[in-house]
Structures are given as C-alpha cells and as structure tokens.
Amino acid sequence: MTEPRSLRADARRNRDAIVAAARAAFDDDEQFRFDDFAARAGVGVGTLYRHFPTREALAAAVYQGEVTALCDRARDSLQSPGENLNLFLRGFVDYVVEHAGLARTLAAVVAPAVQSDGGSQLEDTVATLMTRAVADGAIRHDVAAGAVMVVLHGIGSATDRPDWASESRAAVELLIAGLANVA
Amino acid sequence: MTEPRSLRADARRNRDAIVAAARAAFDDDEQFRFDDFAARAGVGVGTLYRHFPTREALAAAVYQGEVTALCDRARDSLQSPGENLNLFLRGFVDYVVEHAGLARTLAAVVAPAVQSDGGSQLEDTVATLMTRAVADGAIRHDVAAGAVMVVLHGIGSATDRPDWASESRAAVELLIAGLANVA
DNA sequence: TTGACAATTGGAGACGATCTCCATATTCTC
DNA sequence: GAGAATATGGAGATCGTCTCCAATTGTCAA
Known part of the structure; x- marks a missing residue:
C-alpha cells in the first residue's frame, strides 16, 4: 500500500x-x-x-498509519455483524477522542490527500462492516457507506468545539440509531 | 453582534x-x-x-454573514415544529452544497474562530428548533444540539469527497432518522 | 574485501508570502 | 472651517518554504 x-x-x-x-x-x-x-x-x-x-504528503503518511491501526481492530471482533459495526463506530470515536491533537491537525491538513490512500481504507472497512450488518438484518439496507463517512468526518473535524468529546459520542449514538433497521 | x-x-x-x-x-x-x-x-x-x-479573522467575518443568512430562513417557516427542524436541516445541506467553494474554504480556515460568533448563532438556531420539536413530541428528548452540530460539521468539511453532495443529503436523512421519536 | 556506481543526504541561499510602520489623507466634531 | 481623531496605503523588513548540488553513504558484482 x-x-x-x-x-x-x-x-x-x-x-x-x-x-x-x-x-x-x-x-x-x-x-x-x-x-x-x-x-x-x-x-x-x-x-x-x-x-x-508537501505538508499534506507528510500528514497523509501519518494519517495512513493511524487509519491502518484503526481498521485492524475491526478484524478482531467476534460479535454479531450488527454489534461489530457498532463497536467499530464507537471505537472510532474513542480513538479519535484519545488523539485530539492528531485529529485536529490531520483534519486541517489532510483533506484532499485522503481520497487516495488511507481514506478509502477506512471507507472500505466501514462498507464491509455495513454490508455484513445489512445481510444480517441488523441495519437498514438503504444507507450508503458514504453517508456514514460524512458523519465520521464531522467527528474528526469538530475538535475545536468545547464539548467535542461527549458530543462526538452522542453523534455516533445518533448515527447508530439512524442506521437501525426499523422494518 | x-x-x-x-x-x-x-x-x-x-x-x-x-x-x-x-x-x-x-x-x-x-x-x-x-x-x-x-x-x-x-x-x-x-x-x-x-x-x-489574520486570514482566519477574514474567513470568520464571511462565515458570520453566511450563517446569519442561513438562520434567518428558520424563522419564516410555518410548519409543525418537527417539520420545521427537518426543513432547516435539509435546507442547510442544500445551501452548503450550493456553495461548495465557500464551505471548503471556511471549513479549512475558520474552525477556531467559529466558537465565538457565527458558530453559536447556528447552534442556537438548531437548539431552538430542537427544543420545539421535542416539546411537540416529534423527536427524542435525549439528544443535545451539539451532536447534531457535529454532523453538520461533517457535511461542511467533507467537501473533498467525490460524491459529497449526495452523501451529505444521505447523512442528513440518517440524522433525521436518528432523531425520530421511537417511543 | 574492494571498487564502481547509484541512491541519498544536508543545508546554504533564492524565493515569495506575510505583516509592520508611519507620513499622508479622510472623516468627524464643534 | 479648524483641529482632533481616525483611517489609509504601500515600501520594505521578516520569516517560512523549497531548490539545488557537492559530498556522503549504501549496494552489489567480481
């Protein structure tokens, strides 16, 4: 890679x-x-x-490493597909909250570079988890991974809000609620 | 102000x-x-x-104007509180999508300055709409405006994603679904 | 091991964007 | 309309960014 x-x-x-x-x-x-x-x-x-x-290239390299670490977690989980997705999303917030400075810098600098490498890695992971959860009937089938990515993007780039950590956790719960299969 | x-x-x-x-x-x-x-x-x-x-100060001034324009819309609506909130959220995306360049620049530059002026204006509007919708039983009562702000933040700062516009709309629908009162 | 060649290095200095400073010009007040 | 207060503009100092190449270091075949 x-x-x-x-x-x-x-x-x-x-x-x-x-x-x-x-x-x-x-x-x-x-x-x-x-x-x-x-x-x-x-x-x-x-x-x-x-x-x-460029500064972006450096940030992208750092970002790449972070994302890989994050995505590797998704593989180790043994829960049901639905729980798996939720765990990953909550884990994402925890990780980002834990490394606020990193998130701040990367969000500020890395945006355009993200498409290429690590960005799609993260998106692929989310997409895979979602596909499995859909197959399991745990979440709605009519939501694309991109929509979830936009929310995750918000979490990564709202670091300047005073109450960012708890708000981010709340946002993820909101996301999980929105994804829930209401059939 | x-x-x-x-x-x-x-x-x-x-x-x-x-x-x-x-x-x-x-x-x-x-x-x-x-x-x-x-x-x-x-x-x-x-x-x-x-x-x-600073560049930030200038961006903040522009941002301020944009946000005011946006929030003024919230006042003119005559729907039910629940519809009102949804309309505002959808209107937010439409506006931001319409002005992608503006969103991109502002998101990149304005972050820290946002807390002070225009940021709280936007948040106040969201909070007000939410409070009314809660009172009307249209949405859950256990979600703070901050969580919604984080999602909106994501929409404003994910402009570099290839399919940003439609993904942002999808994210808002997800948000609306998550807010829905499931009682 | 050693020599020859390729890959990599470091940092002095060119370049270009940012920001300061103040003599001059404009507006305001009475 | 005179004096005080406020605002202006742009030349040039300052400082971060990036290029370039002589010197160094790693690689590999013999």
Whole structure:
C-alpha cells in the first residue's frame, strides 16, 4: 500500500523517523514550521522534502498509519455483524477522542490527500462492516457507506468545539440509531 | 453582534468591500495570497490587516454573514415544529452544497474562530428548533444540539469527497432518522 | 574485501508570502 | 472651517518554504 518500491536502507530509516517525529508533534498539538520536522527527525531539509514534497504528503503518511491501526481492530471482533459495526463506530470515536491533537491537525491538513490512500481504507472497512450488518438484518439496507463517512468526518473535524468529546459520542449514538433497521 | 463600536464611514465601507471580495473569491474557490484580497477590494494592504489581522479573522467575518443568512430562513417557516427542524436541516445541506467553494474554504480556515460568533448563532438556531420539536413530541428528548452540530460539521468539511453532495443529503436523512421519536 | 556506481543526504541561499510602520489623507466634531 | 481623531496605503523588513548540488553513504558484482 505504501511503497513496494524498495527504498535504500538509510532512506527508509529516515522516512520512518520523519513520520514518527511528525506523528508525535501532531499528537502533542505542537505548531511547527515545516522545516522543523526535519530537525526534529534528525535529518536535513532536503531529505524531508524528497520524502514529502508537501505538508499534506507528510500528514497523509501519518494519517495512513493511524487509519491502518484503526481498521485492524475491526478484524478482531467476534460479535454479531450488527454489534461489530457498532463497536467499530464507537471505537472510532474513542480513538479519535484519545488523539485530539492528531485529529485536529490531520483534519486541517489532510483533506484532499485522503481520497487516495488511507481514506478509502477506512471507507472500505466501514462498507464491509455495513454490508455484513445489512445481510444480517441488523441495519437498514438503504444507507450508503458514504453517508456514514460524512458523519465520521464531522467527528474528526469538530475538535475545536468545547464539548467535542461527549458530543462526538452522542453523534455516533445518533448515527447508530439512524442506521437501525426499523422494518 | 459584529461591532457596536462606531466605525468611521470610510472604514466601514472598506471593511464591507473586503468581506464582499473575500466572499466572492471563496465562493469561486479561487486561491489567493492574503495580500491580494486587498487589491481585489481596492484597498491597501495596511487596511486589510487593520480590519482583519489574520486570514482566519477574514474567513470568520464571511462565515458570520453566511450563517446569519442561513438562520434567518428558520424563522419564516410555518410548519409543525418537527417539520420545521427537518426543513432547516435539509435546507442547510442544500445551501452548503450550493456553495461548495465557500464551505471548503471556511471549513479549512475558520474552525477556531467559529466558537465565538457565527458558530453559536447556528447552534442556537438548531437548539431552538430542537427544543420545539421535542416539546411537540416529534423527536427524542435525549439528544443535545451539539451532536447534531457535529454532523453538520461533517457535511461542511467533507467537501473533498467525490460524491459529497449526495452523501451529505444521505447523512442528513440518517440524522433525521436518528432523531425520530421511537417511543 | 574492494571498487564502481547509484541512491541519498544536508543545508546554504533564492524565493515569495506575510505583516509592520508611519507620513499622508479622510472623516468627524464643534 | 479648524483641529482632533481616525483611517489609509504601500515600501520594505521578516520569516517560512523549497531548490539545488557537492559530498556522503549504501549496494552489489567480481
């Protein structure tokens, strides 16, 4: 998914160091000049720019890692399809709430890049969970994954609201209620 | 709400011209250097900076105007409280979809400033509509306006999704379904 | 191991956007 | 209409972004 093209050992090391440094900085909600990420990762500016031509590219790489971690959780659950979906949605909020700084930064920077890589990974996971839940009769069949994504998007980008954490949880419950099969 | 402090006539004129120019530029999704807004409004850079110290401040002023226009609609409706709320929510999506460029720019820039002015105006409107709908037994009583705000936030900030418009409409229907009183 | 070649690096400096400052111009008050 | 208060504009300082290439480091065949 990332780059099957083999990177020279030092290049890969530097790349990873940069992503790790950026992740840490984002998570702490620190504000950095783009060049500073280089210093922080112990590499030169040139290196930073070769690996990540733009701030968005860097954010996308961090985002990618986060999303993968998040989606991996969806596989381990042994509940019914309906419960599975609900657990994933609630887990999503918990994760995002736990990493507010990260969410804030990523939401601000990553939007356009998201379509390409990690965005679809998240969407695929949601879509799969929903398809199974529909087959199980647990949720309505007439709702596309995209609608759910829009709500999740809101959770990720409303971090500046004073009462964001609890409101986000409430929004997910609202979402789950809306999805429920009322047949 | 904006500034009760009297501004000199020329100052007010310039301020308005800047906001109008910015609104137009945002709506067209044009990308501008901050200084260019000055030229566009026919004023000097200094004037721009005095009125709007930051890009955010300018975006917030535009946002403020938009939100006011939006909330004014809520007053004219003569339906039942429940229908009223639904109409407002659907109207919100329509408006935002209609002005995607504006939404995109504002969502990207305005986040922190939103709390102060226009943000609460929107939230107040939603809260009022919800309170009435609850009183009328049309929607659940256990959902705070904040949860709805988070969803609306998602609609405003997911503009980069390829199928954003229809997904946003679907998200609102999901929201309305979730709010429905299932008693 | 070693030499030759390719990939990668670092950071000085060019570039360009942002923002400050203040002499001048406009509006307001009496 | 004079003086005080307020607002203006844009030249230039400032500072973050990004390019470029000589020097370094990793790779691999012999």
